[in-house]
Amino acid sequence: MRWNDLGxxxxxxxxxxxxxxxxxxxxxxxxxxxxxxxxxxxxSRLGVTRPVLAERLRKLVESGVLxxxxxxxxxxxxxxxxxxxxxALNSVLISLFAWGDSQMRAPDEPHYMRLRHxxxxxxxxxxxxxxxxxxxxxxxxxxxxxxxxxxxxRREAV
Amino acid sequence: MRWNDLGxxxxxxxxxxxxxxxxxxxxxxxxxxxxxxxxxxxxSRLGVTRPVLAERLRKLVESGVLxxxxxxxxxxxxxxxxxxxxxALNSVLISLFAWGDSQMRAPDEPHYMRLRHxxxxxxxxxxxxxxxxxxxxxxxxxxxxxxxxxxxxRREAV
Numbered sequence: 001m002r003w004n005d006l007g008x009x010x011x012x013x014x015x016x017x018x019x020x021x022x023x024x025x026x027x028x029x030x031x032x033x034x035x036x037x038x039x040x041x042x043x044s045r046l047g048v049t050r051p052v053l054a055e056r057l058r059k060l061v062e063s064g065v066l067x068x069x070x071x072x073x074x075x076x077x078x079x080x081x082x083x084x085x086x087x088a089l090n091s092v093l094i095s096l097f098a099w100g101d102s103q104m105r106a107p108d109e110p111h112y113m114r115l116r117h118x119x120x121x122x123x124x125x126x127x128x129x130x131x132x133x134x135x136x137x138x139x140x141x142x143x144x145x146x147x148x149x150x151x152x153x154r155r156e157a158v
Numbered sequence: 159m160r161w162n163d164l165g166x167x168x169x170x171x172x173x174x175x176x177x178x179x180x181x182x183x184x185x186x187x188x189x190x191x192x193x194x195x196x197x198x199x200x201x202s203r204l205g206v207t208r209p210v211l212a213e214r215l216r217k218l219v220e221s222g223v224l225x226x227x228x229x230x231x232x233x234x235x236x237x238x239x240x241x242x243x244x245x246a247l248n249s250v251l252i253s254l255f256a257w258g259d260s261q262m263r264a265p266d267e268p269h270y271m272r273l274r275h276x277x278x279x280x281x282x283x284x285x286x287x288x289x290x291x292x293x294x295x296x297x298x299x300x301x302x303x304x305x306x307x308x309x310x311x312r313r314e315a316v
Contacts, residue, residue: 010270012258021181100170112168120291133278
């Protein structure tokens with residue numbers, strides 16, 4: 001399988017990874033959520049080479065996760081902003097943060113960084129819950145199922 | 159910055175990506191959550207080459223996400239199982255699934271696959287909520303903050 005095929009796959013995880021299954025891409029997005037918008041700023045914060053950064057930004061614009069907007073006319077300069085599709089990646093970044101913080105830190109090591117929910121003001125640990133019943137999702141209670149309702153044969157039988 | 163350095167970074171996202179910031183790794187984990195455990199099964203389901211699969215599995219064992227256990231003695235055969243650290247990645251996979259399903263699907267396209275919460279039985283959309291107040295996290299209400307309490311100078315001042 002080539003990576004370009006992943007976007008055509010029926011599995012939503014594979015489709016997501018066709019856009020964000022890359023370390024630099026996710027680090028660029030981390031910075032974008034921190035309101036970094038300009039090429040030079042991404043570059044200096046991440047220490048990524050200019051060609052790699054340019055290529056990842058181009059792909060993110062192409063896939064509709066970032067939009068490229070002029071912020072200055074003379075000379076013409078652009079900045080990169082998260083689209084709605086990009087903002088929807090917040091939960092992916094939060095989940096990575098939470099896992100990195102809880103599982104990739106030595107027991108005696110400080111947190112360094114925390115997540116804060118500005119609505120309630122708490123430094124907190126995010127939880128993924130079911131959108132129907134509100135209970136936390138665990139591997140034991142999460143199932144990926146084929147959406148049988150979308151199969152014509154099945155629809156006819158119903 | 160080299161990728162090996164990412165695990166040493168203070169940012170939890172970067173640390174997480176030092177282990178899971180790779181497409182094949184995340185697809186292997188997707189299969190592991192579907193209870194795939196054997197090399198041959200990962201290989202045939204993913205269509206990944208044997209050397210790439212072997213290398214990714216080795217790294218996942220090394221980082222404590224999977225454990226390699228014998229399931230047969232003559233000849234000796236091993237299988238790969240998610241550890242507790244690995245199971246904690248459930249929320250990352252769920253978030254990728256939800257984003258792929260909501261953002262990477264054409265409006266007229268069927269779902270193909272859905273997430274089901276077995277506790278309540280519903281096909282549902284997962285939500286990332288604050289562990290303190292239970293409200294959904296949005297980019298506007300999520301803040302990454304330096305954990306000042308861990309800075310000795312600050313601690314003395316308090």
